[in-house]
Amino acid sequence: xxxxxxxxxxxxxxxxxISILNCDYTNSMFDYFLWYKxxxxxxxxxxxxxxxIKDKNEDGRFTxxxxxSAKHLSLHIVPSQPGxxxxxxxxxxxxxxxxxxxGTRLSVLP
Amino acid sequence: xTGVTQTPRHLVMGxxxxxxxxxxxxxxxxxxxxxxxxxxxxxxxxxxYSLEERVENNSVPSRFSPECPNSSHLFLHLHTLxxxxxxxxxxxxSQEPAIAANYGYTFGSGTRLTVV
Numbered sequence: 349x350x351x352x353x354x355x356x357x358x359x360x361x362x363x364x365x366i367s368i369l370n371c372d373y374t375n376s377m378f379d380y381f382l383w384y385k386x387x388x389x390x391x392x393x394x395x396x397x398x399x400x401i402k403d404k405n406e407d408g409r410f411t412x413x414x415x416x417s418a419k420h421l422s423l424h425i426v427p428s429q430p431g432x433x434x435x436x437x438x439x440x441x442x443x444x445x446x447x448x449x450x451g452t453r454l455s456v457l458p
Numbered sequence: 459x460t461g462v463t464q465t466p467r468h469l470v471m472g473x474x475x476x477x478x479x480x481x482x483x484x485x486x487x488x489x490x491x492x493x494x495x496x497x498x499x500x501x502x503x504x505x506x507y508s509l510e511e512r513v514e515n516n517s518v519p520s521r522f523s524p525e526c527p528n529s530s531h532l533f534l535h536l537h538t539l540x541x542x543x544x545x546x547x548x549x550x551x552s553q554e555p556a557i558a559a560n561y562g563y564t565f566g567s568g569t570r571l572t573v574v
Contacts, residue, residue, distance in 0.1 A: 352500065382562055384562070384565075390567050391464075391548050391549075391550070391564075391565025391566045391567050391568055392548070392563075392565045394564070397561075437500075437501065439501075446503060446563075448500045448501035449500055450498070450499065450500045451500075
């Protein structure tokens, strides 16, 4: 029973356009949500997080949106760049308990 | 270089072997973690150490034995593994676990383990 779901295993976007990565969760007790990026042969790298008391957090080209009523969050990357091509993991936490989604592979095409 | 170093990068071992994975961080973090990533499955938390004490063990089989001798080093001792234990084992570190959510983890590059 996956508590954090990323239903799109892969996504392709043209360079310069917006990338939207989606994540759904089932546990309403989660209070922080994070996004990680992972390149091949490297560990995941922290990108951005959002507290459950917010609905938006922005950091440069990356914006995370949280819809608590729908138990849904999304990561927007704009404009997308070829270097953004990686696997993106959504994670949710309650205290020390982190749960990761299965990841979405983003390919940004030049 | 992410600040979290894992060795070896690749390991092939037989089911009767004993081996150890090593993780080292010099970020001044107080918490260290072992995660397992199997093919097409989410990252699974195995062990959490905070200030060198184990605070969480997610029902991991006893053939995996962690050791945290100090806040900079973490080991995962392996013995009598099964082929289904083949996976990428990731070490991570963070500030106190309670605030890891704000700042995230720093992950190592992982050890690709193959059990034959």
